[in-house]
Amino acid sequence: MSDHMEWPLGDALRAERLKRGMATREAARRAGMSDTMWRNLERGYELRKGIRFDIAPRPETVANAARAVGITVDMAFQMADIEIELAQDFAYENVDLTGVPHERLLEELRRRLAAGAPPTAEEIEAHPERYTVIGRREPKPDRKTGP
Structure with missing residues (x-):
């Protein structure tokens, strides 16, 4: 990930998903999101017309992804650099x-x-x-x- 921002959450989501033997599609389904959104979360960027854009997911999206693979929400928020107080407002x-x-x-x-x-x-x-x-x-x- 040298040509875009560092994204520790993506590495953790991928590692936990693979540790549980889960396909991308299954993890996305458990998190209630599209396969594309899940892939973007793992990569830390999205592709639009072949151009990479760093992602800034909503706290609710990060929380759902973390729960889908067994990462604590607090840990996921730290990795995604989301302030806990702000995240709680939006997550609930x-x-x-x-x-x-x-x-x-x-x-x-x-x-x-x-x-x-x-x-x-x-x-x-x-x-x-x-x-x-x-x-x-x-x-x-x-x-x-x-x-």
Whole structure:
């Protein structure tokens, strides 16, 4: 991995997956993600039109991948250089916006981008009409993988 960032999480995911005799497809299925996403996590980069881009996975993605192969989430966050406090905010709260009109979503997105920060738990509680917290999402075992 000399031509892109160092990515210790990828090495650990690959080593644990192979130690358990798991194929990439099986690890991805257990983590609730596509084969491509799993490969990107192991490599530390994604390919777009033949160009390598370092990845910055969401904390929830890292946590699901770690659990799939038996790595502790704390250890995975350290290897991925994710701050634990930030990761906990994202790993355990999901917001369902499916019923919100597109115009309102765009307006809120513009506001948040201008503010430069994701919503806090206090903000969500103060304005429940804007959000529906649906709890922690578990990976779906029957999720399609790949194109």
